[in-house]
Amino acid sequence: MVDTKPVVFFVLGGPGSGKGTQCAKMVDQYGFAHLSAGDLLREEVILLFHFISLIDQKQRDSGSETAQLINQYIVEGKIVPVEITCQLLKKGMEKKGWAEKRFLIDGFPRNQDNFDGWDRVMGDLVEVPFVLFFDADEETMINRIMERSKTSGRNDDNIESLKKRFDTFKKETMPIVDLFDSNGKTQKINALRTIDEVFEDVKKAFEPYL
Ligand SMILES: Nc1ncnc2c1ncn2[C@@H]1O[C@H](COP(=O)(O)OP(=O)(O)OP(=O)(O)O)[C@@H](O)[C@H]1O
Numbered sequence: 001m002v003d004t005k006p007v008v009f010f011v012l013g014g015p016g017s018g019k020g021t022q023c024a025k026m027v028d029q030y031g032f033a034h035l036s037a038g039d040l041l042r043e044e045v046i047l048l049f050h051f052i053s054l055i056d057q058k059q060r061d062s063g064s065e066t067a068q069l070i071n072q073y074i075v076e077g078k079i080v081p082v083e084i085t086c087q088l089l090k091k092g093m094e095k096k097g098w099a100e101k102r103f104l105i106d107g108f109p110r111n112q113d114n115f116d117g118w119d120r121v122m123g124d125l126v127e128v129p130f131v132l133f134f135d136a137d138e139e140t141m142i143n144r145i146m147e148r149s150k151t152s153g154r155n156d157d158n159i160e161s162l163k164k165r166f167d168t169f170k171k172e173t174m175p176i177v178d179l180f181d182s183n184g185k186t187q188k189i190n191a192l193r194t195i196d197e198v199f200e201d202v203k204k205a206f207e208p209y210l
């Protein structure tokens with residue numbers, strides 16, 4: 001039987017490097033499935049708070065605790081424990097019908113805990129041909145995020161949270177990018193040009209999978 005493992009491409013880069021923007025273009029133009037770990041975590045907080053009034057006391061306490069924990073991690077720019085994030089990603093993949101898809105998993109794995117947790121749960125179930133890494137300097141990324149903050153409504157799009165997110169990115173995420181790189185699995189993209197120029201390089205990286 002032909003192996004039908006889903007193909008997963010991780011998408012990494014600093015805050016505001018353009019991960020979500022470029023993934024959206026891959027979805028629109030080539031039908032890739034896109035899951036952003038950050039988006040899934042934000043949605044989970046909303047869902048847990050929203051349904052809290054509908055469930056019994058015991059579930060309510062645990063749901064509210066989880067929502068508060070995720071929210072706190074996000075505002076502090078820290079990485080949520082992988083048990084939570086990996087389950088959300090797995091469920092998201094299943095919902096999209098995972099066996100036939102090419103997945104872009106954006107903002108994951110963000111640290112060693114993410115990397116190890118994914119490997120435990122998903123390592124044998126999917127193929128990961130490479131990691132796309134959007135390279136940009138901090139000043140550019142700060143400018144983009146501060147502009148985005150005018151409309152995003154994100155509670156971590158402010159200078160205090162942003163400093164912490166950059167700190168986490170440098171200390172915890174870059175070693176993961178380097179780890180993939182040492183196995184020849186990082187495709188680095190210069191993210192400092194226009195959205196369309198960056199997308200030209202993104203397409204080249206995915207050429208064998210289009
Ligand atoms: N190449 C680009 N040139 C100028 N602006 C860009 C470019 N790419 C993205 N942007 C803008 O920068 C902001 C951040 O982009 P995006 O949301 O895609 O980043 P991200 O990497 O997903 O960030 P985060 O990690 O915070 O989710 C958005 O407002 C987007 O429109």
Ligand SMILES: Nc1ccn([C@H]2C[C@H](O)[C@@H](COP(=O)(O)O)O2)c(=O)n1
Pocket residue numbers: 015036037038039041073074077078079080081085106107108109110114156165
């Ligand atoms: N693997 C992940 C991805 C995201 N988060 C949390 C912490 C991030 O600062 C925040 C926002 O992510 P983004 O939308 O910028 O990709 O979400 C995490 O804990 N683990």
Ligand SMILES: [Mg+2]
Pocket residue numbers: 019020036038
């Ligand atoms: Mg994003």
